[in-house]
Amino acid sequence: MKSETVEYITAHSDELPTPLYLYSESALTEAVREYRKLFPENSRIFYSLKANPQPGIVRHMAGLGIGAEITGQGELEISRAAGSPCLLAGGVSKSEAFLTALYREQPAAVIIESATEWERLKKTAPNSARIPVLLRINPGRSFGGLNMAGGSQFGLSPDQALAVAEAACGSDTVDFLGLHFYFGSQRLDPDPILQALAAAEEVLSAFLEAGLKIRVVDLGLGCGVPYLERDTALDMSALGEQLRLVWQKDIWSSVKIWAEAGRALVAGAGCFIARVTERKRLHGKTFIFLDGGLNVHNPGVGLGRFFRGSPIFSFLPAAPGQDRETVSIVGNLCTSADCFAQDIEAPRLEEGDLVVINNAGAYCQTTALWGFNSQPRFHEALLSADGTLTMLEAQHGV
Numbered sequence: 001m002k003s004e005t006v007e008y009i010t011a012h013s014d015e016l017p018t019p020l021y022l023y024s025e026s027a028l029t030e031a032v033r034e035y036r037k038l039f040p041e042n043s044r045i046f047y048s049l050k051a052n053p054q055p056g057i058v059r060h061m062a063g064l065g066i067g068a069e070i071t072g073q074g075e076l077e078i079s080r081a082a083g084s085p086c087l088l089a090g091g092v093s094k095s096e097a098f099l100t101a102l103y104r105e106q107p108a109a110v111i112i113e114s115a116t117e118w119e120r121l122k123k124t125a126p127n128s129a130r131i132p133v134l135l136r137i138n139p140g141r142s143f144g145g146l147n148m149a150g151g152s153q154f155g156l157s158p159d160q161a162l163a164v165a166e167a168a169c170g171s172d173t174v175d176f177l178g179l180h181f182y183f184g185s186q187r188l189d190p191d192p193i194l195q196a197l198a199a200a201e202e203v204l205s206a207f208l209e210a211g212l213k214i215r216v217v218d219l220g221l222g223c224g225v226p227y228l229e230r231d232t233a234l235d236m237s238a239l240g241e242q243l244r245l246v247w248q249k250d251i252w253s254s255v256k257i258w259a260e261a262g263r264a265l266v267a268g269a270g271c272f273i274a275r276v277t278e279r280k281r282l283h284g285k286t287f288i289f290l291d292g293g294l295n296v297h298n299p300g301v302g303l304g305r306f307f308r309g310s311p312i313f314s315f316l317p318a319a320p321g322q323d324r325e326t327v328s329i330v331g332n333l334c335t336s337a338d339c340f341a342q343d344i345e346a347p348r349l350e351e352g353d354l355v356v357i358n359n360a361g362a363y364c365q366t367t368a369l370w371g372f373n374s375q376p377r378f379h380e381a382l383l384s385a386d387g388t389l390t391m392l393e394a395q396h397g398v
């Protein structure tokens with residue numbers, strides 16, 4: 001968390017509405033700058049709205065010249081309202097209605113995930129304009145982190161993609177741009193990212209050998225973020241150095257690189273703030289109750305790790321030399337699963353104090369259990385570089 005965010009929370013701890021997601025504008029800008037450095041200079045970057053479709057964040061990304069990677073009608077509308085400079089349309093099982101809506105937006109590309117989508121695209125593509133298309137490849141192998149390649153439902157096999165590409169090259173209504181690779185998320189180690197790129201190179205060279213012209217390769221590297229105490233941050237500068245060697249290879253010299261990312265751009269810029277509503281002693285344990293639990297915050301790693309692990313906390317305002325105690329931090333739901341941390345060390349917390357979870361800008365909000373117990377949902381606010389706080393429109397419709 002940036003020091004100005006800590007200062008702001010500390011100075012305004014009594015009046016901040018909670019539970020609250022607080023995003024730092026300057027941290028968003030820095031994350032974009034760091035992410036851009038991973039790719040050759042003329043690469044195009046897209047923000048994957050699924051990480052956090054908060055309109056204020058999408059507007060900020062648009063202002064930085066970042067396109068929108070969208071997966072459905074809802075994200076399409078958010079990106080349009082935010083003024084995203086260009087649109088990349090992903091997502092599974094696109095309907096004819098969605099495809100037709102997409103054509104009106106003149107997307108940078110529609111990503112085709114299956115033979116059925118390809119049939120739907122051919123059926124609906126207008127004669128008036130050629131629809132730019134990328135084909136999503138599933139190599140049938142997995143590469144660590146949250147796997148979205150081998151064994152998963154996503155993409156086309158290289159053989160299926162080759163057949164679609166050949167058909168697309170002969171079509172008057174489609175402009176075959178190239179390939180899309182997204183093999184998984186939450187990678188905290190460069191190795192699976194580099195292995196995935198090596199697999200992408202294999203497919204790319206098979207396409208080139210088959211005589212297909214590939215103008216664009218869209219890559220989702222799945223760079224991860226440390227959410228839990230036990231996570232170690234991905235070393236972005238080490239990754240950047242290794243990637244620079246990759247881009248120097250001949251195979252990448254003739255293609256334009258696009259990159260799509262979610263959590264790497266927004267997770268570190270957001271924190272989740274909840275207020276202590278009660279401290280309770282029970283059978284020798286101390287429970288700290290918060291005004292929001294798993295209904296408003298999923299510790300961000302994806303549903304596979306829901307309910308597990310302890311996020312990285314800050315306790316504000318922090319007084320030096322405070323006594324520490326062992327506590328369990330729980331939310332306001334009627335399930336014992338609603339527990340952010342079991343038996344962790346924390347300063348003594350009293351009713352009204354704030355508990356802050358760091359690196360909470362991505363997925364934590366949208367994958368929470370909003371309906372549980374009909375508890376109030378969350379507020380969102382953007383802290384600008386000049387220290388102004390702007391409350392943001394709700395993304396959950398209540």
Ligand SMILES: Cc1ncc(COP(=O)(O)O)c(C=O)c1O
Nearest residue numbers: 048182185186220222261262263
């Ligand atoms: C196709 C695709 N692109 C991009 C993303 C964003 O991933 P991340 O947040 O890991 O950057 C995802 C996440 O599931 C995805 O499925």
